[in-house]
Amino acid sequence: MNKKSKRTKKIIQHSIMIVFTALMIYPLVWMLSSSLKESSSVFVDAHSLIPKGLHFENYITGWQGFGGITFSTFFLNSAIIAVVATVGSIISSTIIAYGFARIKFAGKKVWFICMMLTMMLPFEMVMIPQYIMFNSFGWIDTYLPLILPTFFGIPFFIFLIMQFIRTIPIELDEAARIDGCNSLGIFFRIIVPLIVPAMMTSAIFSFYWRWDDFMGPLIYLSTPEKYPVSLALKLFSDPNSVTNWGAMFAMSTLSIVPIFVIFFFFQRYIVDGISTSGLKG
Amino acid sequence: MVRKRSEQFSEPGSEVASKPKPVNQIKSLMPNKKRKSDNHNFTGYMFISPFLIGFFLLTLYPILYSLYLSFTDYDLMSSPNWIGLDNYRRMFTGDATFWKSMEVTTMYAGVAVPIRLVFALLVALALNKIVEAAGWYRTLLYLPSVVGGSIAVSIMWRQLFGNDGAVNSFLAMLGLPTHSWLGDPATAIWTLIVLYGWQFGSSMLIFLAGLRNIPKTYYEASSVDGAGPIKQFFIITLPLLTPVILFNTIMQVIQGFMAFTPSFVVTNGGPVNSTLLYVLYMYQRAFEYFDMGYASAMAWFMLIIIAILTGVIFKSSQYWVHYESDSK
Numbered sequence: 001m002n003k004k005s006k007r008t009k010k011i012i013q014h015s016i017m018i019v020f021t022a023l024m025i026y027p028l029v030w031m032l033s034s035s036l037k038e039s040s041s042v043f044v045d046a047h048s049l050i051p052k053g054l055h056f057e058n059y060i061t062g063w064q065g066f067g068g069i070t071f072s073t074f075f076l077n078s079a080i081i082a083v084v085a086t087v088g089s090i091i092s093s094t095i096i097a098y099g100f101a102r103i104k105f106a107g108k109k110v111w112f113i114c115m116m117l118t119m120m121l122p123f124e125m126v127m128i129p130q131y132i133m134f135n136s137f138g139w140i141d142t143y144l145p146l147i148l149p150t151f152f153g154i155p156f157f158i159f160l161i162m163q164f165i166r167t168i169p170i171e172l173d174e175a176a177r178i179d180g181c182n183s184l185g186i187f188f189r190i191i192v193p194l195i196v197p198a199m200m201t202s203a204i205f206s207f208y209w210r211w212d213d214f215m216g217p218l219i220y221l222s223t224p225e226k227y228p229v230s231l232a233l234k235l236f237s238d239p240n241s242v243t244n245w246g247a248m249f250a251m252s253t254l255s256i257v258p259i260f261v262i263f264f265f266f267q268r269y270i271v272d273g274i275s276t277s278g279l280k281g
Numbered sequence: 282m283v284r285k286r287s288e289q290f291s292e293p294g295s296e297v298a299s300k301p302k303p304v305n306q307i308k309s310l311m312p313n314k315k316r317k318s319d320n321h322n323f324t325g326y327m328f329i330s331p332f333l334i335g336f337f338l339l340t341l342y343p344i345l346y347s348l349y350l351s352f353t354d355y356d357l358m359s360s361p362n363w364i365g366l367d368n369y370r371r372m373f374t375g376d377a378t379f380w381k382s383m384e385v386t387t388m389y390a391g392v393a394v395p396i397r398l399v400f401a402l403l404v405a406l407a408l409n410k411i412v413e414a415a416g417w418y419r420t421l422l423y424l425p426s427v428v429g430g431s432i433a434v435s436i437m438w439r440q441l442f443g444n445d446g447a448v449n450s451f452l453a454m455l456g457l458p459t460h461s462w463l464g465d466p467a468t469a470i471w472t473l474i475v476l477y478g479w480q481f482g483s484s485m486l487i488f489l490a491g492l493r494n495i496p497k498t499y500y501e502a503s504s505v506d507g508a509g510p511i512k513q514f515f516i517i518t519l520p521l522l523t524p525v526i527l528f529n530t531i532m533q534v535i536q537g538f539m540a541f542t543p544s545f546v547v548t549n550g551g552p553v554n555s556t557l558l559y560v561l562y563m564y565q566r567a568f569e570y571f572d573m574g575y576a577s578a579m580a581w582f583m584l585i586i587i588a589i590l591t592g593v594i595f596k597s598s599q600y601w602v603h604y605e606s607d608s609k
Contacts, residue, residue: 152335
């Protein structure tokens with residue numbers, strides 16, 4: 001009797017969870033299924049998740065993009081920005097994190113507080129003066145304002161990597177030092193190999209944020225040939241000009257494919273990263 | 282040298298000798314300690330130099346420059362014109378749109394943030410109880426957060442709540458009246474709030490990690506004392522989660538006040554400014570009207586608001602945040 005009631009309880013629990021999960025996932029599945037519907041019938045029985053026939057041609061017409069620029073260009077632009085910025089932020093953040101976590105120097109506390117304050121400071125607060133600054137350098141309509149700042153470390157990643165370095169026993173550093181290693185040697189031979197997971201987590205988040213970044217490209221880029229996918233998609237989906245809804249959904253879906261792929265391959269790093277540091281996703 | 286010697290001299294002294302510290306002894310035996318620590322300053326600053334350069338050039342200077350700009354009239358073409366407090370005066374007394382955006386943003390952050398956090402906590406509690414397939418639920422429920430920041434999701438949301446979108450289509454199928462969700466000033470903001478709440482995944486993961494850190498023995502001990510699950514939640518789970526809740530609340534409040542993309546893409550501030558979030562209005566002032574001085578004043582005002590809010594949350598935390606080390 002007890003066993004049976006336990007089972008009933010479990011079935012109820014899972015039914016609730018399944019319905020809830022399905023409801024939460026519905027919008028994403030809806031986007032995918034709308035991308036396969038015939039363009040003219042996307043909004044006939046709009047809620048339906050089952051397209052009448054699979055219209056992959058939406059993807060082909062969508063890929064043509066607009067103004068003679070195909071989505072190949074946009075995807076390539078996004079990839080360049082995201083990859084270079086990610087490499088920059090991980091290299092710099094790792095170096096800085098090591099300095100903060102392992103080396104004693106005068107004024108460390110002050111700079112650490114500055115870093116934490118920078119972490120809390122939203123980008124929107126420095127957006128206008130930075131724009132004016134980069135404008136005076138003649139960097140508008142280049143990728144420099146989007147990429148260069150990442151080479152000075154991202155406080156979130158510095159903090160995440162620091163937390164990770166702190167879990168490495170300091171005796172390892174001391175042993176290496178007795179063996180004649182200097183700080184640089186300890187960093188490259190001891191620390192870096194051990195913090196690869198934290199670097200991976202940071203790299204994934206960095207890639208996500210750069211790939212999704214919309215405001216940066218919006219204010220800095222003006223030539224459509226230089227647009228990343230996020231900005232191109234916004235223009236492509238302008239409600240006043242869109243006629244091919246299927247293609248719009250198709251390109252929207254494609255734009256999040258890289259995010260999905262990374263998520264499914266590296267889920268562990270993401271979950272660990274969020275759980276330990278409280279990073280936003 | 283001085284520090285080293287004092288360490289050595291203090292060793293035979295009563296305080297230290299009473300409690301042997303082998304690590305200290307090894308340290309004091311290490312040669313060249315003084316010279317190394319001199320070197321540390323240089324090495325340390327070398328390692329953090331990228332941060333320092335970025336901090337001065339990309340954070341501190343821009344922040345101060347924007348404070349200066351907030352007292353000027355600057356359109357990017359001619360040089361900034363000192364106008365004293367005029368921008369702030371105009372903001373507080375002469376700009377109804379500014380107050381509208383304040384009202385919309387306060388309402389948005391004030392409703393959406395608690396919704397997201399409560400949702401995240403409830404789902405995390407449920408997932409913590411379930412043994413089978415918990416990983417699957419967790420992955421799927423986290424998905425909206427993973428893709429939530431993308432433009433694609435905002436575009437999809439606009440269509441989902443559009444006049445002929447899926448939500449209305451559902452309602453029609455059930456024979457319920459449809460509604461112009463994005464066209465009605467009363468409901469448009471709610472579509473954005475739902476979009477924000479929908480992305481509860483990251484907070485859920487943080488809460489889950491917090492829940493897993495609570496020792497099982499606490500629950501066992503309290504059930505021996507006769508506490509039921511609801512009482513356990515309020516006397517064990519919730520207090521022990523408060524540090525995590527505090528951190529989450531601060532980050533989410535900042536994020537909520539800074540939201541831009543959803544209102545820009547889903548509603549573009551309309552209808553009749555009912556979804557004009559603060560950052561969107563600031564963006565319009567700066568990059569559509571090139572009213573850089575005024576927009577800088579707006580940025581500074583928001584910075585002060587966020588600083589005050591964060592301060593208040595921190596200060597209040599001593600009354601509701603429970604740190605385990607306190608009780609030990």
